Amino acid sequence: MSAASTSTAPDAATSSEALPTAQQHGIKEHSDGRFGFVPVQTRSARFKSFDVADFPAVTGREAVWKLSPVAKFTDLTAGELDGAVYDFASTPHADVDVTWVDRTDARIGGAGAPEERAAANAWSTFEKALAITVTGEEAKEITLTRSALGSAPRAAHTVIEAKPFSQAVVILQNTGDARISENVEIIVGESANLTVVTVQEWNADAVQLANHFASIGRDARLKHVVVSLGGGIVRVNPSVHLAGQGSDTELFGLYFADAGQHLEQQVYVNHDAPNSRSRVTYKGALQGAGARTVWIGDVLIGNTAPGTDSYEQNRNLVLTEGTRADSIPNLEIETGDILGAGHASATGRFDDEQLFYLQSRGIGEIEARRLVVRGFLSEIVQHIGSPALEERLQGAIEDELRGTEGN
């Protein structure tokens, strides 16, 4: 468990012709190769490119990779990916168009750009993008299911566009085998109200590296929910650009890591317009040897974003020995004129007093633990806004908890 916060850095280090030469005693480059390295201090200044060739080979020391098991997916960061279209199933709705579009589609690249090599590798490779276009002001829900991606390394690109004033809940359901690096662009038009839920229930050895880039227009709202339960290595990194005045985002995450699972999410909220609002709430449970979770939450409040209201939090519940949860909230504020900005992080074992209270009412220890975990995680489930999915996920959490009892 760790926590860190940064504030706006001064301008990058200045250089001068008069600096001592490399031959001078004591200034020889260190063997770690970091000499002269100036880390990117502000989140928005990180290097971005659509081209995989612009990124050096991944070492695992990069800020975006340092908590990930990079040796286990070199095929996705350095190898050749299959960018062909794949099979999916989607529930039909007259006001939601789901279709493959060419790389030349005007929306592609509109919501963000890769900041690391796996994302750029996918971007360089995908042949067609799957475009989900939402129109119509009535509430509606569609589910897009991918269950046959296979275990060969693959690239994918998805565009979800909510037209101005439209409204929908879009559920991305992921099961089966996968070795995938992918980018998802989410474009929320003016005054639109979009919910995107991505559910990861992959097979046990699946690897998924996903980057979601969202751009939110004036007075528009995005609710984004990441639910990661199944898979070997699952990294879903949502990056939200609050680009329009009065734009609003709520980012929720729920993850349950079992023995040997690596579940990671790096969340970035960029407040870039007046009166924008963000709430980030991620909750995770860990059980079993080697269960590992990573949460990094970056919030940047730019000088373009007076009146910002922002809060991010991450909570982890450690159920057994031998697990590790990293939790790193970062808050950068470039303007003094804000409504609020806060962050919180807590990682802990069961509260023994909660257990005592429940047991003192006759509830057995196993049932008491289950109640506490279910309660802890259900806060996220309750916010999804799809009754059928909420009910199914409550069941899925029950299944995960039953796994605890076997330990």
Next chain:
Amino acid sequence: MSVLEIKDLHVSVETDQGTKQILRGVDLTINEGEIHAIMGPNGSGKSTLAYTIAGHPKYHVDSGSILLDGAEVLTMTVDERARAGLFLAMQYPVEIPGVTVTNFLRTAKTAIDGEAPAIRTWIKDVRESMVRLRMDKSFAERNVNEGFSGGEKKRNEILQLELLKPKFAVLDETDSGLDVDALKIVSEGVNRAKENTGLGLLLITHYTRILRYIKPDFVHVFVDGRIAEQGGPELADRLEDEGYDRFLAETPVG
């Protein structure tokens, strides 16, 4: 008739300064239908007795026994004690985020009875108890104790006392922090539970105030980990007038 017997109970806790002995030989017998008040100054071990009966892991029993109808309570787990018929109304009930009062009550009732309560009568029972304790019906859907005021938490404890119907209940400073209206409501709830089920009560309190509303059959004065004096309700009146100074003066300093 049920009986709860506490025999020569010695209890200690681990502190930063090492093991600290708190209870130094407590003997107490409570019969079903009796109300015993345990009074005493701060730090005399009253709450330790309450938590030891309930089985809180923080307290180590060095010697002695607690028998419920002859069965040793000290070897039971916390939940087994509750299922055997013991109940502790806590001084500071904890919050359980994400678990609604409704869900919690039903789960507890099911655990205590060994079977789920009949839905229709159960919902009616819960609703009626809540009305009598002046608890708004919105409480049912709130998370257990989360955001409850001090008085609301105490009423929630008595709600459980009424619904779970234990044989013996320990009320640990249930009166503390309550204004007079809340104190009356809570006391009425306790008296109702006793009328309905005939349970035995161990009422732990620092003040005599609650004894105006819940009439004890016996009063025990706790000082320095043991019972220093016992008597009938008149002992409470005397404490009201004199306070605990008389007992504290007898306690060796250091």
